[in-house]
Amino acid sequence: MSGFLSSTATLLGRTILSPVAPHSLFAVNVEYYKPASSSPTTSSSRTSPSIETLLSATETLDPAKNPTFKPTPWLSTGHLQTIYSAVGNFAHIDAVEFKRRVFVVPDGGTIGLDISPPTLAASEEDLKAQGHEAGDGLPTVVCLHGLTGGSHESYVRNCFAHLTAPVSAGGLGYRAIVVNFRGCASVPVTSPQLYSALKLADIRSALLLITKLYPNSPLVGIGFSLGANILGRYLGEEGDSTPLLGGVIVGTPFDLKSGADELDYGGFLSHKYSTAMGSNLQRMARAHKNTLALHPSFRSLLDDLYDPAPQPRAEVELYKAQARNYGPRKGERTVIKNFTLKHADQVMTRFVGGLPKPYGEFPFDSADDYYRYGGCANVIEGVRRPMLCLSAQDDPIVPSKMWDRIRAAIGRNPDGSRKQEEGEYNENVVLAWTKAGGHLGWFEGVRPRRWLHRPTSEFIKAVFEQTSSEEKARVAGRSRWVADQVDVREVDVELTPAEALPEYTLPGENGRSSRYSDSPKKHEKKQLDGKDSPGRVAELDRELQSDAPGAEDSLLNPSDTGFAANAPPSSTGEVNDGEHKTLRLPWLLTHVLKEAPLIHPRHASYAPYNEPTSTNEEERKKLGWEKITLKMYTDKERPEVGFCELGPETRVAGAGETFRGGIDTPGGSMAPSADNKGKKNVIAGL
Structure with missing residues (x-):
């Protein structure tokens, strides 16, 4: 019997054949630090609601209510849930x-905010002028997505559908905002940077804009996977200075070095996930090369990412020994090993994942140094x-070994038991975990539906409702605005057609030869058939368990990495030959950060940059x-934190557009039509 059938049969035996399933198998486990009454840190000194108070206001997290999560019987392991x-x-x-807002930050990068529902995307001032009662x-929820993700992600929409639905329809009626990081979800890269676990300037910049748009709105943050690490790190660094009343971090890689070691040395399937995530980063860099x-x-970095020197047999054997x-x-x-997540981080992320000193921590000496710090x-x-x-014990990407340091911070031993001795523990943090759920999965029911929105929305609602008006x-x-900690200056931005960006040719493409004749072939991404039946999941499981080349591509569904670069635009897309109608790129011309470089297509030396010879502005x-x-607007204490917002007239990344998450491509109506084959959509996102 295959591993899939065996594990399914085991779970079916527990859920159907057993008259009473052991509670611990399905329990939602909750761990937090409750100080003794004699502790100097008592509840009377708190300003935020206690963890105990918040948990008691939930159904799926309150230990007194014996909450459970029962996974879909045919998705009985974390691996299957993740598939x-x-x-x-x-x-x-x-x-x-969603409705999209777009802004440029002081280093020249571009960030997108996708706001739901669209009727609440206008500023508070504009909503008041419209007579809108909200x-x-x-309340506003600010979301940070996972690696190379965005507002289209199914796990994001699972939470947002409940958070933003009207109260009359059973929702909470909140506003929710996804911060789409640079290079993700049709947001262009317009600076010599991508983003990473340490790119905090972008979330700080987003919150600066959000608090300007909605000064009277209480805020709570939620992050997923890599975005969860960013949010957790932001809350830890910001302390009491954050405008957020609280946060939820889901599937968090708390200890990046421990997680990277597990992916490298945790076994055959762990290596598959490492290869899949390395491919995600590779595709992201390729889309914005x-x-x-x-x-x-950075050109040599791109070449090394896509065309690394073949590894000698002795080196491959040494890697295998290290894995054992x-x-x-x-x-x-x-x-x-080439083409893994660590390879991508070693070659690319440690250089391009954030700002240089004094504004940030980059570059790092190695991927491991980046992991240790981040x-x-x-x-x-x-x-x-x-x-x-919120985590799952069977998460194959973020293993439970990574919880040790969080447990230590809340007075727990590595096995989750309470520490006997008192110490300096953080009573603001709670670890909730289930045995099953996979990585951002948590599917329940015979016809799988996500359980994820229940604990997250309940906790968020409790934070908003249990936080006193005085604390709010x-x-x-x-706020930086109230405290007069924001500078304002005029800056120049040049808008150029997206298709005018000179094209960099990677080794082995478009006539450029590979640097290594025996370089391994890159596997094309497999096209999935859209079926998600038990049989299809079992088939993919067998492929991943095999050593078939490229089997891990089944983990790279377009819905989890954005939009295909050559996907057709929406039905409204059209091009008038007499006038430019496509997306544009914003290039910051004013040097705001003296020690961080600005770039512009005119700097291209690898291909010609052809712009109009006319100086007539209208032409x-x-x-x-x-x-x-x-x-x-920039933060007086952190000049790298700031924004200038781009309006719909700029035609950048779908600014001002309303679109359906997971279905429409932001900016799709501005892209070239499918029959206009002479043009290419270079800003289709990831």
């Missing part, structure tokens, strides 16, 4: 509409707001080139 997350057809499940004080290549030193020993022996050099567990003691950490006022009073604008002057 289903990749191959399930969620396009018409948890329908959510103009003031409406033309911008990254504008920075001369769960890492290098003492004094032995670490071998990084995990949110390093700063968990600094969290000063209620924070729920205190947090609002610490250039008709062809897509235009210079505009905007107000940029």
Whole structure:
């Protein structure tokens, strides 16, 4: 019997054949620190609601209510739950509409905010002017997506569908905002940077804009996977200065070094996941190679990412030995296998994952140094707001070994038992976990539906409702705007047609030869058939358990990595040959950060940059080139934190568009039509 059938039969025996299933098998386990009454840190000194108070206001997390999570019988392991997350057809499940706002940050990067419901995307001031009753004080949830994700993700929409649905329809009636990081979900890369577990300037910039748009709105954050690490690290670094009343982090890689070691040395399937995530990062860099290549030193990084030197047989054998020993022996050099997650981070992320000093921590000496520094567990003691950490014990990407440092921070031993001795523990953090669920899965019922929205929305609702008006006022009073900690200046931004960006040719493509004649072939991504039946999941499980080349591509569903680069635009897309109608790219011309480089297509030395010869502004604008002057707001203490917002007229990344999450491509109506084959859509996202 295959592993899939065996595990399914085991679970069926527990759920159907057994008269009473053991409670611990399905229990939602909750761990947090409750100080003794004699502790100097007592509840009387708290300003936020206690974890105990918040849990008692939930159905799925309150230990007194014996909450449970029972996984779908045919998705009985974390591996199967994770596969289903990749191959399930969620396009018409948890329908959510968004309206997009786009802004440029001080280093020249571009960020997208997708706001739901669209009727609440206008600023509070504009909503008041429209007579909208939700103009003031409406709760807002701010979301950070996972690796190379965005607002289209099925797990994001699962939570948003309940958070934003009207109360009359059984929802909470909140506003919710996805922060789409640079390079994700049709947001272009316009600076020599991607994003990473340590890219906190972008979430700080997003919150600066959000608090300007909605100054009277209480805020709570939620993050998933890599976005969960970013949110956890932000809350730890920011402490009591954050405008967020609390946070929820889901499937969090608390300890990046421990997680990377598990992916490298945790066994055959772990290596498959490492290869799949490395491919995600590779595809992201590939989608934005033309911008990254504008920075001369990054061209060699791109070449090494796609065309690395073949590894000698002895080195491959050494890697296999290290995998068997769960890492290098003492004094032995670490071998990084090509095309894995660590390979992508070693070659690319440690250089392009964030700002250079003094504005950030990059570059790092190695991927391992980046991992050691970047995990949110390093700063968990600094969290000063209620924070729920939701994880699954069988998560194949974020194993439970990574919980040790979180448990230590809340007075728990590695096995979850309470520490006997008192100490400096953080009473603001709660770890809730289930035995099953996989990575961002948590499917229940014979016809799988996500359980995820229940604990997250219940905890978020409790934070909003249990936080006193005095505490909300205190947090609002610490706003950078209220405290007069924001500078404003005028900056120049040049808008150019997306298709005008010079194209960088990678080794082995378009006539450029590979640097290594025996370089391994890159596997094309497998096209999934859209079926998500038990049989289809079992088939993919067998492929992944085999050593078939490229089997891990089944984990790279387009819904989890954005939109295909050549996907047709929406039915409204059309191009008028006499006027530019496609998406544009914003290039910051004013040097705001003196020690961080700005880039522009004119810097391209790998291909010609052809722009109109005419200096007539109207003629250039008709062809897509235009210079505009905007107000940029920056944090007085952190000059790298700031924004200048781009309006719909700029035609950047779908600014101002309303679209259906997971179905429409933001900016699709601005893209070239399917029959206009002479043009290419270079900003289709990931």
